[in-house]
Amino acid sequence: MLRKLVAAGALLAASATATLAEEVKIxxxxxxxxxxxVIGRDMLDAAxxxxxxMGGKMAGLDVKLIVxxxxxxxxxxxxxxxxxxxxxxxxxxxxYIWSHVLMASRKPALDSGAFLISANAGPAPLAGKLCHENxxxxxxxxxxxxxxxxxxxxxxxxxSLYVIVPNYTAGKNIMAGVLRTFRGEVKGRDLTKxxxxxxxxxxxxxxxxxxxxxxxxxxxxxGKAGGAFLKQFNQSGLAKKMKxxxxxxxxxxxLPKFSKGGIDVRxxxxxxxxxxxxxxxxxxxxxxxxxxxxxxxxxxxxxxAYDAINLIRAGxxxxxxxxxxxxxxxxxxxxxxxxSVRGAFRYGRNHFPxxxxxxxxxxxxQNGKWTFKVVEKIYDDHQDPYAAQCALK
Amino acid sequence: MDATLxxxxxVNGLQLGLxxxxxxxxxxxxxxxxxxxxxxxxxxxxxxxxxxxSLLELTGDWPLSVLLALPLLGLTGLxxxxxxxxxxxxxxxxxxxxxxxxxxxxIGALAMLIWGAEGRAIxxxxxxxxxARLFGVVLPVYRLVIIAxxxxxxxxxxxxxxxxxxxxxxxxxxxNPRVAQALGIDTHRLxxxxxxxxxxxxxxAGALIAPITEASLAxxxxxxxxxxxIIVIGGIGSLRGAFxxxxxxxxIDTFGRAFLDTLLxxxxxxxxxxTAAPALSAMSIYILMALVLIARPRGLFPPPARGGAA
Numbered sequence: 136m137l138r139k140l141v142a143a144g145a146l147l148a149a150s151a152t153a154t155l156a157e158e159v160k161i162x163x164x165x166x167x168x169x170x171x172x173v174i175g176r177d178m179l180d181a182a183x184x185x186x187x188x189m190g191g192k193m194a195g196l197d198v199k200l201i202v203x204x205x206x207x208x209x210x211x212x213x214x215x216x217x218x219x220x221x222x223x224x225x226x227x228x229x230x231y232i233w234s235h236v237l238m239a240s241r242k243p244a245l246d247s248g249a250f251l252i253s254a255n256a257g258p259a260p261l262a263g264k265l266c267h268e269n270x271x272x273x274x275x276x277x278x279x280x281x282x283x284x285x286x287x288x289x290x291x292x293x294x295s296l297y298v299i300v301p302n303y304t305a306g307k308n309i310m311a312g313v314l315r316t317f318r319g320e321v322k323g324r325d326l327t328k329x330x331x332x333x334x335x336x337x338x339x340x341x342x343x344x345x346x347x348x349x350x351x352x353x354x355x356x357x358g359k360a361g362g363a364f365l366k367q368f369n370q371s372g373l374a375k376k377m378k379x380x381x382x383x384x385x386x387x388x389x390l391p392k393f394s395k396g397g398i399d400v401r402x403x404x405x406x407x408x409x410x411x412x413x414x415x416x417x418x419x420x421x422x423x424x425x426x427x428x429x430x431x432x433x434x435x436x437x438x439x440a441y442d443a444i445n446l447i448r449a450g451x452x453x454x455x456x457x458x459x460x461x462x463x464x465x466x467x468x469x470x471x472x473x474x475s476v477r478g479a480f481r482y483g484r485n486h487f488p489x490x491x492x493x494x495x496x497x498x499x500x501q502n503g504k505w506t507f508k509v510v511e512k513i514y515d516d517h518q519d520p521y522a523a524q525c526a527l528k
Numbered sequence: 529m530d531a532t533l534x535x536x537x538x539v540n541g542l543q544l545g546l547x548x549x550x551x552x553x554x555x556x557x558x559x560x561x562x563x564x565x566x567x568x569x570x571x572x573x574x575x576x577x578x579x580x581x582s583l584l585e586l587t588g589d590w591p592l593s594v595l596l597a598l599p600l601l602g603l604t605g606l607x608x609x610x611x612x613x614x615x616x617x618x619x620x621x622x623x624x625x626x627x628x629x630x631x632x633x634x635i636g637a638l639a640m641l642i643w644g645a646e647g648r649a650i651x652x653x654x655x656x657x658x659x660a661r662l663f664g665v666v667l668p669v670y671r672l673v674i675i676a677x678x679x680x681x682x683x684x685x686x687x688x689x690x691x692x693x694x695x696x697x698x699x700x701x702x703x704n705p706r707v708a709q710a711l712g713i714d715t716h717r718l719x720x721x722x723x724x725x726x727x728x729x730x731x732x733a734g735a736l737i738a739p740i741t742e743a744s745l746a747x748x749x750x751x752x753x754x755x756x757x758i759i760v761i762g763g764i765g766s767l768r769g770a771f772x773x774x775x776x777x778x779x780i781d782t783f784g785r786a787f788l789d790t791l792l793x794x795x796x797x798x799x800x801x802x803t804a805a806p807a808l809s810a811m812s813i814y815i816l817m818a819l820v821l822i823a824r825p826r827g828l829f830p831p832p833a834r835g836g837a838a
Binding site for chain 2: 367369392397
């Protein structure tokens, strides 16, 4: 609340001093309340850093970031999107952590003629049948990260797997993603209660996993449930019997908390399209300045938000600042040559990135702080499985 | 299904049930004796977790942090009793629900300002992080610690209420507050102490679960509904009822999660079974409540009828 007021005050002050000259208005819809607010903060900080890096200007026009909180709810996300598109008349809408919020906001955003750029969520319908010429992603399609993990399991020669995921759309998608590529036997799977009163005690499921005799355990627990799951996995002593693999569970946001909470995740492996140690000039600058500005490591959410603002800049510059020239903006964005923190990639016909995926491991960095290190590349130029269903060329 | 799996699930269910008992005990006392509906009871559970997290950061000693959290929780209980609950004793339940729900929101917002949205993870001492082997079953040591601590507190509570002067007064005030007052029992003080005791019990449960699940803003709202279900099943005002019902709830929940999907998979396709199982096991405790209310509308162990409390 307080942060919102401060932000609102800052915006007010900014709009009071702004001249009548044209500006690039970017609507940023993310989560700033509920425990998930830590993700929203990371993305917003990265977006602000991106704007700062371009001196607050795109093709000579002032950049104005209008931030809205979706409260982790699709109905509110939709309402905020509608407000940004109609009242603020923003040309670009970005942010969007959650698949269900993005799905609810899709229509009001695209109907207004604005560009919709997901900086996290990658629901299957938007990659397939519902793909749209003005929709872009700077992250991934939901299936891709778990597909890469399934491939990791194959390469490690793992023959049997137990799966524990939350019982909601993304949980099921991610389980399906792993099983799409994993070639071994699935010894058992558990779907746990999710939502407002999500289950945080996994003792029953872990005991079942132990009794199943599977070689490895796969889990997906974003947010605070991840800490609870990993802690109980460690306490159960299962680590001696089976290897644990996760996606979207251990990230730069949760890592300091794990380290403080005595949850040893050193050696933990997961897949991702980006890592803070990827060696390219854009990423080096992004990571160094993010650390300097905010005193912490950026997460992949931050990387995606940073890219989203730079993608918008590429579009605006491609149209030479003419914001009415939709075709020129789109064509410039499609080139994907804005200098991504992930290195070179290209856009598929559904405007999702066709990109590399890596296996990352948690290691102890210098000064003893835990950090991520890329172990190996899993996929080159990987495209999501839904692109074929997209009618765009 | 092998015996070790069943045994380890039994321990899991027992541990969950005992924690739920700690929360439900305070609730059943305030509702049964004080006739006060306290929706903010879940906030004490959350505060217990956050207090112990902050105290751990200060002292670096986990058992000490839990012990030190208790007087703080008692104090919080005393303050809320004086400011919010006391003016509403004897008033309509709706007024109490509104006030205590408001208090729940206020405490939640304060906690967000103080501790932030992200919650706190709590590091256990190394000795408590490992596993123990009991009758051939490997169990996390910390789960056994929770069971032992909760059982000890339950025993203390029993002695306090049934074999102490304080207990006699509480039972007297519950049976007939006016007569108790006429006999020279300071019911104001008694109510305040009972309220503080309830806050400490709920907070202790929160402090004990936090090393497993982390301290988080949402935890209070999650536990309060199930705590109400438990005291309704057990009989409002009955500590024994709360104990039995909490253990039942813990065991049903754990066994539902553990075995329901395999059982359902025998009659349903796998996809349907594994989607239905978590929903069904989450529902099972409510089904139990409905069944108990049909057979015994006042719960399993209804306390003796109140006289003249009105």
